[in-house]
Amino acid sequence: MILLWSTILYYVPKWTVFAQAFLLLLIPLLLIPMFKMIRKSLNSSFSLKPDKYSPPRTKSPLEGIRMTGQFDKDVKVIRNAIGNQADVRFREIMIKGTKSRAVILYVEGLTDIDLIDSHILRPLMLQGVQEEQRNSFFHSKNIMKNYLTEQLMTVSELQPEPSLKKFVESVLFGKTGLIVEGMQEALIIGAAKGKSRSIEDPISEALLRGPRVGFTERLGDNTGLLRLHGQNESLVLTKFEVGNRVKKDLVLAYMRDIANPKLVEEVSSRIQKIEIDDPMESGYIEQLIEDNVLSPFQQVHNTERPDRVIAGLLEGRVAILLDGTPFALILPVTFSMLLQSPEDYYDRWLPGTFIRVLRFLAAMLALLAPALYISFISYHPGLIPTKLALSITETRQGVPFPSIIEALIMEISIEILREAGIRLPKPIGPAMGIVGGLIIGDAAVNAGIVSPFLVIVVAVTAISSFTIPVYSAGITLRILRFTGMFSAAVLGLFGVVLFFLLVCSHLVRLKSFGVPYVSPMTPYNISEWKDFIIRAPLKMMKKRPSMLKPNDSDRRN
Amino acid sequence: MNRLIRQSLRIIAAMLLVLNTGCWSSQEIEDLSIVVGLGLDVANESKFERDIAKQGGAYPKRNVLTATVQIVPPISGRGQRQGQGQGQSQGGSSGGKAYLNEKLTGDSIFQIYRQFSVRRDRPLVGHHLKVIVVASDLAKQYSLEQIFDFILRDNDIRPSCLVVVSHRDAIEALSSSEPGEIPAFYLTGLVNNRYRSNKILPPVTLIKLDSTMQSGTSFLLQNVVTYNGEHKFSGAAIFKGSSKKWIGELTQFDVEGLSWIRGDIHGGVLKAYAPGGYTVTYEMRDSSSKIIPKVKDGEISFHIKMKSEGRLIEDWSFPEIPSTEGYLKEMEKVFEKQASKQIDQVLHKMQHVYHVDVGGFDKELQIKHPKLWKKIKDQWDDTFSRIPITYEIDIKITDAGSSTD
Amino acid sequence: MSSSNTGPKENISTSQAAVMVINYMLGAGILTLPRTTAEAVRTPDAWISIIVSGLIVLAAGWILVSLCKRFQGKTWFQFVPEITGKWIAFLLSLLVIGYFMIIAASEIRILAEVTGLFLLEGTPIWAIVLPFMWIGLYLTLGGINCIARLYEIILPITLVFLVLALLLSSKIFDADNLKPVLGSGIMPVLRGIKPTLLSFTGYEIMLVATAFMKFPKKATRAVITGISVPVVIYTFTVVMVIGGMSINGVEKRTWPTLDLMRSFEVQGLLFERFESLLLVIWIMQIFSTFTVTLYAASLGWSQILNRKFRTFVFALLPVMFLIAMIPKDVTEAFKLGDTVGYASVFLFGVIPLILLLVSLVRKKGAKPN
Numbered sequence A: 001m002i003l004l005w006s007t008i009l010y011y012v013p014k015w016t017v018f019a020q021a022f023l024l025l026l027i028p029l030l031l032i033p034m035f036k037m038i039r040k041s042l043n044s045s046f047s048l049k050p051d052k053y054s055p056p057r058t059k060s061p062l063e064g065i066r067m068t069g070q071f072d073k074d075v076k077v078i079r080n081a082i083g084n085q086a087d088v089r090f091r092e093i094m095i096k097g098t099k100s101r102a103v104i105l106y107v108e109g110l111t112d113i114d115l116i117d118s119h120i121l122r123p124l125m126l127q128g129v130q131e132e133q134r135n136s137f138f139h140s141k142n143i144m145k146n147y148l149t150e151q152l153m154t155v156s157e158l159q160p161e162p163s164l165k166k167f168v169e170s171v172l173f174g175k176t177g178l179i180v181e182g183m184q185e186a187l188i189i190g191a192a193k194g195k196s197r198s199i200e201d202p203i204s205e206a207l208l209r210g211p212r213v214g215f216t217e218r219l220g221d222n223t224g225l226l227r228l229h230g231q232n233e234s235l236v237l238t239k240f241e242v243g244n245r246v247k248k249d250l251v252l253a254y255m256r257d258i259a260n261p262k263l264v265e266e267v268s269s270r271i272q273k274i275e276i277d278d279p280m281e282s283g284y285i286e287q288l289i290e291d292n293v294l295s296p297f298q299q300v301h302n303t304e305r306p307d308r309v310i311a312g313l314l315e316g317r318v319a320i321l322l323d324g325t326p327f328a329l330i331l332p333v334t335f336s337m338l339l340q341s342p343e344d345y346y347d348r349w350l351p352g353t354f355i356r357v358l359r360f361l362a363a364m365l366a367l368l369a370p371a372l373y374i375s376f377i378s379y380h381p382g383l384i385p386t387k388l389a390l391s392i393t394e395t396r397q398g399v400p401f402p403s404i405i406e407a408l409i410m411e412i413s414i415e416i417l418r419e420a421g422i423r424l425p426k427p428i429g430p431a432m433g434i435v436g437g438l439i440i441g442d443a444a445v446n447a448g449i450v451s452p453f454l455v456i457v458v459a460v461t462a463i464s465s466f467t468i469p470v471y472s473a474g475i476t477l478r479i480l481r482f483t484g485m486f487s488a489a490v491l492g493l494f495g496v497v498l499f500f501l502l503v504c505s506h507l508v509r510l511k512s513f514g515v516p517y518v519s520p521m522t523p524y525n526i527s528e529w530k531d532f533i534i535r536a537p538l539k540m541m542k543k544r545p546s547m548l549k550p551n552d553s554d555r556r557n
Numbered sequence B: 001m002n003r004l005i006r007q008s009l010r011i012i013a014a015m016l017l018v019l020n021t022g023c024w025s026s027q028e029i030e031d032l033s034i035v036v037g038l039g040l041d042v043a044n045e046s047k048f049e050r051d052i053a054k055q056g057g058a059y060p061k062r063n064v065l066t067a068t069v070q071i072v073p074p075i076s077g078r079g080q081r082q083g084q085g086q087g088q089s090q091g092g093s094s095g096g097k098a099y100l101n102e103k104l105t106g107d108s109i110f111q112i113y114r115q116f117s118v119r120r121d122r123p124l125v126g127h128h129l130k131v132i133v134v135a136s137d138l139a140k141q142y143s144l145e146q147i148f149d150f151i152l153r154d155n156d157i158r159p160s161c162l163v164v165v166s167h168r169d170a171i172e173a174l175s176s177s178e179p180g181e182i183p184a185f186y187l188t189g190l191v192n193n194r195y196r197s198n199k200i201l202p203p204v205t206l207i208k209l210d211s212t213m214q215s216g217t218s219f220l221l222q223n224v225v226t227y228n229g230e231h232k233f234s235g236a237a238i239f240k241g242s243s244k245k246w247i248g249e250l251t252q253f254d255v256e257g258l259s260w261i262r263g264d265i266h267g268g269v270l271k272a273y274a275p276g277g278y279t280v281t282y283e284m285r286d287s288s289s290k291i292i293p294k295v296k297d298g299e300i301s302f303h304i305k306m307k308s309e310g311r312l313i314e315d316w317s318f319p320e321i322p323s324t325e326g327y328l329k330e331m332e333k334v335f336e337k338q339a340s341k342q343i344d345q346v347l348h349k350m351q352h353v354y355h356v357d358v359g360g361f362d363k364e365l366q367i368k369h370p371k372l373w374k375k376i377k378d379q380w381d382d383t384f385s386r387i388p389i390t391y392e393i394d395i396k397i398t399d400a401g402s403s404t405d
Numbered sequence C: 001m002s003s004s005n006t007g008p009k010e011n012i013s014t015s016q017a018a019v020m021v022i023n024y025m026l027g028a029g030i031l032t033l034p035r036t037t038a039e040a041v042r043t044p045d046a047w048i049s050i051i052v053s054g055l056i057v058l059a060a061g062w063i064l065v066s067l068c069k070r071f072q073g074k075t076w077f078q079f080v081p082e083i084t085g086k087w088i089a090f091l092l093s094l095l096v097i098g099y100f101m102i103i104a105a106s107e108i109r110i111l112a113e114v115t116g117l118f119l120l121e122g123t124p125i126w127a128i129v130l131p132f133m134w135i136g137l138y139l140t141l142g143g144i145n146c147i148a149r150l151y152e153i154i155l156p157i158t159l160v161f162l163v164l165a166l167l168l169s170s171k172i173f174d175a176d177n178l179k180p181v182l183g184s185g186i187m188p189v190l191r192g193i194k195p196t197l198l199s200f201t202g203y204e205i206m207l208v209a210t211a212f213m214k215f216p217k218k219a220t221r222a223v224i225t226g227i228s229v230p231v232v233i234y235t236f237t238v239v240m241v242i243g244g245m246s247i248n249g250v251e252k253r254t255w256p257t258l259d260l261m262r263s264f265e266v267q268g269l270l271f272e273r274f275e276s277l278l279l280v281i282w283i284m285q286i287f288s289t290f291t292v293t294l295y296a297a298s299l300g301w302s303q304i305l306n307r308k309f310r311t312f313v314f315a316l317l318p319v320m321f322l323i324a325m326i327p328k329d330v331t332e333a334f335k336l337g338d339t340v341g342y343a344s345v346f347l348f349g350v351i352p353l354i355l356l357l358v359s360l361v362r363k364k365g366a367k368p369n
Helices: A002-011 A015-045 A071-082 A113-127 A131-138 A142-152 A164-172 A219-228 A261-272 A282-289 A306-314 A335-339 A349-378 A386-396 A403-423 A429-446 A452-466 A471-509 B002-020 B047-054 B078-086 B109-118 B136-141 B149-153 B183-195 B206-215 B252-262 B325-353 B361-368 B370-386 C014-025 C029-041 C046-069 C076-084 C086-119 C125-141 C144-172 C187-199 C203-212 C216-251 C256-262 C275-305 C309-325 C330-361
Strands: A088-094 A101-107 A158-161 A176-180 A186-189 A235-242 A248-255 A301-303 A318-322 A328-331 B033-042 B065-072 B100-106 B131-135 B162-166 B219-227 B230-239 B246-250 B268-273 B279-296 B299-315 B389-399
Touching (some): A015 B002, A015 C309, A071 A088, A071 A164, A071 A176, A101 A113, A101 A164, A113 A142, A113 A176, A142 A158, A142 A176, A142 A186, A158 A164, A164 A176, A219 A235, A219 A248, A219 A306, A235 A261, A248 A261, A248 A306, A282 A301, A282 A328, A301 A306, A306 A318, A306 A328, A349 A403, A349 A452, A386 A452, A386 B033, A403 A429, A403 A452, A403 A471, A452 A471, A471 C086, A471 C125, A471 C275, B033 B100, B033 B136, B033 B183, B065 B109, B065 B183, B100 B109, B109 B149, B131 B136, B136 B162, B136 B246, B149 B206, B162 B183, B206 C216, B219 B246, B230 B252, B246 B325, B252 B268, B252 B279, B252 B325, B268 B325, B279 B325, B279 B361, B299 B325, B299 B361, B325 B370, B325 B389, B361 B370, C014 C144, C014 C203, C014 C216, C014 C275, C029 C187, C029 C216, C029 C275, C046 C187, C046 C216, C046 C330, C076 C086, C076 C275, C076 C330, C086 C125, C086 C203, C086 C275, C086 C330, C125 C144, C125 C275, C125 C309, C144 C275, C187 C330, C203 C216, C203 C275, C203 C330, C216 C256, C256 C275, C275 C309
Parallel strands (some): B131 B162, B162 B219, B299 B389
Antiparallel strands (some): A101 A176, A158 A186, A176 A186, A235 A248, A301 A328, B033 B065, B065 B100, B219 B230, B230 B246
16 A cells, blocks of 8 residues: 555656646646736727727717708808818809809819819809799799700709708719709709829739729729629629718629529628728728738738629628728638739639649748757757758857847848838839848848848748738748748747647637638648649639528539 | 737747757757768877866776877868867868868767767767778777667667778778868768779778678678778778677778679779780779589589679780770680689688688578578588688670770 | 537538548657657668558548538537447547547647757746647637637648758768668568558548538548648658658657758758758647547547536646646656557547448447448
8 A cells, every 4th residue: 555655756847847737738828817907998999889989979060950041141150150261162153144243162173173163163153044934933943953954054053052061071072063053952063073183004013914903092993893703693792881981982792693692691791781981991891890900811812803793792702892092802821822913813724823822831931940940050950951051150250149139130120121122112122122132131240230141031931921822821921931030030940840739729719700710721622622732724713602601602603 | 809818818828838848959050060981099188188087077997099180171161270279180170171070989889979079069969970980999899789779779870871981090091181181071982982993992981880790690891991082992801700809900902802702793893904914994893703502512612603704904915906796805814814813812811811702602501501601600610611612703805995906 | 519619619621631631640750750669660661651551541530530420510529429329439539539638738748848959958847838729729720720720820831841851862862771671571561550540540530520511421531731841740750750860860869850860961951950840840739639639539528528618628728738747757657658559549530440340330420421
């Protein structure tokens, strides 16, 4: 009995082991509530409680006031409501042939002056009311309106508006307003004609082959581009209004008979929950509707290319277009999309496949190369070829830092350079690149701060990360790369493997609008892999991806 | 919110605690001495060690062997001064050398290894050890099992490391007079020339050495002969299976004969004298051999069938004899005779001089007659020397090179 | 019992079930199997032992799955009470849970030992094990679906790297090392079956996985694929290791497969040394074995005690760590692994057969078709 007891005692671990076991339990127990709290606080600040605004919004003084028909009074009210807006012009005229005064309101810079001159002022002032019809004007007030709209004004967009509030809003938005003495409705004429770009090749997603078309800042143009892509009855464009203070139009686009209705429903319900003063850019929308705020991976895909949007819609995805930005959102996102470019499909399948494999390789390099460098240099000199080990030893003589510091110096300078390159004016950008890349790198090597081998590693990493076709995915990899470097610095190659496993664990747990992020990779499905790392010949890709549960899975339809 | 901040601060503190203790085994590559060669000699204390001992720097040990480590690169600048200050490299001062040899004496290889760390600021690492040279004198006194025990147990030294025997001191084999040459790489590089010469044995790596020693058969190791900082692979050292000690050497000529028996010629030369007295040379392209064990009434005998194809590459006949078919046939006979000479000699040495089987006969017997082998395997070397061996050799000259006359 | 699963019932596909079995089986065995078999067999026929025991395991797996298929949508912990009654079932479930826990613990310990020896000499064990277990925890909390998906990611990497590394070792492969075939008769082969069976533990995950399968009818196919792939891989590994190092060389090496990789260098081929490849995939495989056993053990506790699954995932972590720390050295760690291995032969070879017979006699459960 005593013997048994002493054997048991012999095998009971020391107290340090118990302390470690306690730590093992404690840290995740602490971390998980923290993440939960962060998530909760993020959720509560937006969207989920739609009826609680922090400052109560003031009501417009015009709320509920209608046009009276008394010219001086209406104009005065409007003048007061608009206040001292410097850019609102009032042009008072007299309609020829009647004694009615009229005023034209417009915002300078937003309104088409030509339209006002030739299609409003000219007919009103020169043509006016014909003599034979003058008498009838004294009988009815509506006749004036009908005459103006039906016989006088040669404009297509014309709308009577009785509410003063809406009238003022429209004028401020760039439409032309016309108030005529005696009429109880104001007329809103024409559309806002803000300055907009012409359609250009998108800068952020350059292609060698493919349409040279990118979205612009105007929603109307963008939806038009989608319609223009080809005759297609199933394309549905649903309009939403988002923004509480600044209202913006948002269009949800999908293919009626392809997209899964549950997905469409989910997305529209998330859009309706958005509560924000002004969604400046589609990035706002993206961040307000994504699933996991703490994930480094984007769960909504942004693009400037209409062809990419259409391709997404045809796979059964859903797109969101917002007024005022050329970036459309495609969702849900799967990991494979981040490394695909429309060009893969435009080229023949062999080059497409080759480039795709290259991109996967480059993504791996961009993610792991510096981490592997650190782990081999600092932990496992025995795992690299002898001659390489020798030359590294020689070149690293006199480098005063451990490899992690060395790599951090170079990586951070590269990141700074890259950021600086984007901000700089175009003519200076390349010069900056040369100064940074060549001169600093060379000088750093000569000064003995870093080893030439590391410069190669960093350069390869940087170039690799440029091959990622989606800019925001590139940034994700850049962030993760630093995590990888730290884990390599702490645990060597083992740390790198753990880092890889962590990233994979996160990826398999991540979902974008109910679709697993790693979808085409797993579960195994040969027919899905035709469009993953390889890009099979188009004739083989007869099915739409099943992960999105499309209504119509046959691509040939 | 305040609670959140406090809690996250606490967690960050805990994380830092963990991270701070990190980097236990981190060791930058340039702070290590990469050992590429290891030489093992009979004890021979250097002047440095005797001097140190006089100053009281000795530790209790018997002088059994001297280990030489070859370190590359000899650190330029700082490292060079250090190397010269202690001036231990036997192959001259380290000026112009691409390597640094250091030696220490003792009776435990591991202790000697660790003794280097009280001498050098950069600890030795064995990951890149390429070649181990054992002096024949040491191998005569101690069994290879004893000498290699630490090396086989160590987890840094890779089993892919090459093992050779030096006729003279191992440190000589690890020295070179040619500037820029690293002897350890030179030795490993020579092995790759097997496609050019059948005088080079198939390389014996640590793992092969280990498994051969475990199986208890006698074996050969490549022999290196040296002169004044230059070396050459020549012949082979024979180790007895039972004792794992050095018992003798085979000459280059013997090794050629052995390569016929083993049939693993990747390329080589056979020179003979034609009946007319002039030199003719045959280049082997391909060869194969088959050792056929025969057992009749408990009596074992071996028959070896050897075949080779190649070309007539050199012919000193004067006046020139055109290489007709008949002439080539005649030459084939000449070459066969010469090869037989080599084979006879090596068989004689194996069976009657050293009484060991290093030709792979045991393996064939084991494969064909496993039951019989079990019975006789313990006294195989003795049995082997009494077994009759016959052979036939068939050399075929397939072409006469680019010029036919 | 639905409270034990968070959210809607998860589904795994047939291929995912097979992949789980493969990943679970390919564990610590890759590195040690050649030695354990060579020690027992002592002739170059070790690879035949592997195939034979692979066939035995296939039969055992088939029996086990036939049992599971009778109770669709239920795990071992849920259906055993129907066959045997509450108390015996409780005992059996405890045995299975304990088995999963010890397997997880011994895998962790072996991971720590190998990593400490070849990658991180001098790093304390806890520093190696703790982050590893945390990541395992993070994955396991995601449920069986996430686990299966991760396995599907690492399996191709494992297969490609392993086959590549083994093919490269053909540089030192010598077919003579594998001869003579059956030179000493059939007896050595039979002696080798016992240790090799231990390396083939892993099909028992079907006790849990069958319940989650989308098409439980295909569970047999899953388990057969799941067992055949490791059998092929293990056979290939043993053939290459013995061919490269000869039976005498293998016997005395603690980690023979790793030593095989260290026994050759391919100059000019970027890496030159390939043990890093092997170690990388091996760590991933240990990770998969660890997570799946952690998942199964936690699920077992949560189902027999009818509590939340998450609680047990957390609670089991320190327990597994403590079990892993009990062996004083690597030999004892091996012994621990062997002991549970033998237990597995009994637990998952004999008991399912008995239960299957009992359930057939007492007409419990549904017919599979």
